[in-house]
Amino acid sequence: MNGVARAARMFRGASVALLLVGLVFGQAGCEGRAPETNAKGEAKVEKRHSGPKVAVLDLSSGAPEETDGGFLGLPAKHRSFGELIAALDDIERDKEVRGVMVRFGSGQIGLARSEELGDRLSKIREKTPIHCHGDGFTNATLMLAARGCTKIFVAPSGEVEAVGIAAQLIYLRKLLAEELKVDIDFLQVGKFKGAEEPLTRDGPSPEARESLEAVLRDLRAIWLDGIKAGRKRPGMEDAAEDGPYGAQKAKATGLIDDVKYSDDAATALRDEVHAVRDETFFGRGASADRPDDLDDIVRMLAGSTDESGPIALVRASGSISMEGGGSLGGSSGITDKELSPIIARLEKDDAVKAVVLRIDSPGGSALASDLMWHRLMKLRAKKPLVVSVGDMAASGGYYLASTADVIFADPSSIVGSIGVVGGKLGIGTAVGRFGVHAETFPASPKPGAGARAAYMSAFSAWDDPTRARILESMTEVYELFLARVSEGRKITVETVAASAEGRIFSGRQGKERKLVDELGGLTEAIAKARELAKLPKDARVAIISGNRGFLGGGGADGADERVNGAARGAAQAQVHVEAEAARRLAPGLVPFAENLLQLGAGERTLTAMPFALEVR
Secondary structure (H helix, E strand, O other), rough: OOHHHHHHHHHHHOOOOHHHHHHHHHHHHHOOOOOOOOOOOOEEOOOOOOEEEEEEEEEOOOOOOOOOEEEEHHEEOOOOOOHHHHHHHHHHHHOEEEEEEEEEEOOOOOOHHHHHHHHHHHHHHHHOOOOEEEEOHHHHHHHHHHHHEEEEEEEEEEEEOOOOOOOOOOOOOOHHHHHHEEEEEEEEOOOOOOOOHHHHHHOHHHHHHHHHHHHHHHHHHHHHHHHHHOOOOHHHHHHHHHOOOEEEHHHHHOOOOEEEOHHHHHHHHHHHOOOOOOEEOOOOOOOHOOOOHHHHHHHOOOOOOOOOEEEEEEEEEEEEEEEOOOOOOOOOOOOOHHHHHHHHHHHHHHOOOOEEEEEEEEEHHHHHHHHHHHHHHHHHOOEEEEEEEEEEOHHHHHHHOOOOOOEEOOOOOOEEEOOOEEEEEOOHHHHHOOOOOOOOOOOOOOOOOOHHHHOOOOOOOOOOHHHHHHHHHHHHHHHHHHHHHHHHOOOOOOHHHHOOOOEEEEHHHHHHHOOOOOOOOHHHHHHHHHHHHOOOOOOOEEEOOOOOOOOOOOOOOOOHHHHHHHHHHHHHHHHHHHHHHHHHOOHHHHHHHHHHHHOOOOOEEEEEEOOOOOOO
């Protein structure tokens, strides 16, 4: 019962240890019991734990920046992008690995993360064959496979969606204003911002079109280059944009190598490299294969998922808000309530020598962005701070990124969108058609006092003086945004302004405009943090999470958190089905929709990306 003893030691007498020991005892049993037998009564052969092996990466559930809590609110294991990068490091160090099997299933991964993973796998395949299998491939996962895989397989009934890159925006002005009689009061600062245009126009402005098309052209070039560099066959550029293809047609075009079921592809790789076993390093099955998971479960239940290390990796993904609440199936996103205390703790922790902030966000609350900017700048004053941009650090997301000593972004990341938007949708005119009327009673006798006092009411439209005052306030926030980026990046406000007004850029374009320092992913960002902190190249990295675990966390609210821990776990279980449905329906839209919902929940000014931009 070694596992039980180890679990008990870790709890150091905590009352919950009795529960855990009981659970582990029930599963593991005692040493010396009769061996298990198969249907014929023969003793089962134990799974081999040594000898040449194939490392398995299961990407069928994707590789999100952060994962939602599992049972009892525990974070899912071996599921996040950071853990996938760590798994690749483990594979490179493991001398028993003879080949790598990547199972895509029908998983979806963003373009920037696909680009980074493709680069990492391409380095591994210089020494080790990498076979990749998908039930189907999207634009992004096809590029990943092309860049990183020695051979690509697809299921017989699968499809390769090599269809090229395009954006589609929906304009609602006529429906809202003319048909439903909704009062649309939206303002923006920055002529390229375009956030209000789907609500106030029937098509894009020339400025919004220019900004979006410039980014799409660069993303297309990066995507095509990735496929051509990996496949090295004639005609790849035309084939990559001429799908979708069935499995056999995709093979005929050269986009994939063969048509097989997943298990057959895995068997073929094992035979080719003379491996005697598989080991799952990431995804489903990793928990069963990797030896430290019992200890990890104990730490999670005890509310301590964070392990010590001189480099702290902090993950910040989703919509930016003051307190969160992710109502559309996402996580709580990036919240001042959660992230600022983590940053404050890392600032004061002398054991932490450098921090890597991994950002994947379209922005959100202007207030929350500025409060977290202030906290991050205080941290930077004491120790190196490196930012790694995931799929995007746009608007408020870039507000946070600007605090870094060094910003890394993949060429296909999205950065910029430095601008401000705010407003509301009013229903006064719409419900007035049905005899519903709202009367405002101002306390002040001054002209326009009622319109000003009720300016955020859904039943009142803005008058011109109120609109002018709101635009003045938003302009002040915009100028503060420019100043914050200027201070963080150590460049002039004029330099920032030339790339502002809401324009978005690819990571490659951002580097040219001094919005990004280096092109690279999370691996390169961690290496830079070690260098700046004068640490050895193998210095430990601790992944910091805001999840406080089943028993809650510390700090001033620690006692209340512990009391409410079980209730939160039950609530998570209750909404799990609805949340999963929202993510599956339109996962890329969730943080953007949650941004807009903030306008109906007290926020008026947002530093937010104007639209969802997700390459499948």
